[in-house]
Amino acid sequence: MRPMRSLAALLILAALPAGAGEITAADATRLSHLVEQDCGSCHGLTRKGGLGSPLTREALDGQDRETLATIILDGMPGSAMPPWRPIMTEEEAYWIADYLLEAEK
Template sequence: MRSLLALAILGLALPAAAMEATDAARLERLVAQDCGSCHGLTLKGGLGSPLTPEVLADAEPEGLASIILDGVPGTAMPPWRPLLTEEEALWIARYLKDPSQ
């Protein structure tokens, strides 16, 4: 039990880049499955608008993260704040702008 607690504490102390590396696959799957269910499986649009790097080229990652976290009232875009941290939303925003990151 103590070793699990120690691992959890160490996990909280990891730098952001290390957390990104361990969570990247999970967040990529979330984008493909959850975002793709509305924005199209290739993110080229569907019920939701396209989320391609070309369309998002002029968008600031922080603004995109805010939309991810808080949704867009009056639209089908739900708030993801109950399920994602601000760091995860910012990672997704940057990933959408440059999937090769």
């Protein structure tokens, strides 16, 4: 199921005109910096956790990108995780979810 969905997502992305929510190389640099430095305030620069839970690949094993993107966008009630939707697009949240799931860290 997952490869299918990724493929579909890829096709959709490819069909989108440039600039419509597409993550550019500059965006990627900005977002990875955000993850290291600002997410890092709570989750640690090495993502081993802090007030926030660990975000290492091991810790996220078995999680899917939709769940992660939803947490990023809407926060985790009862925890210190804020909703990022006011200052982040869905594309950006999905990019971060993929980055966390795929980045070698």
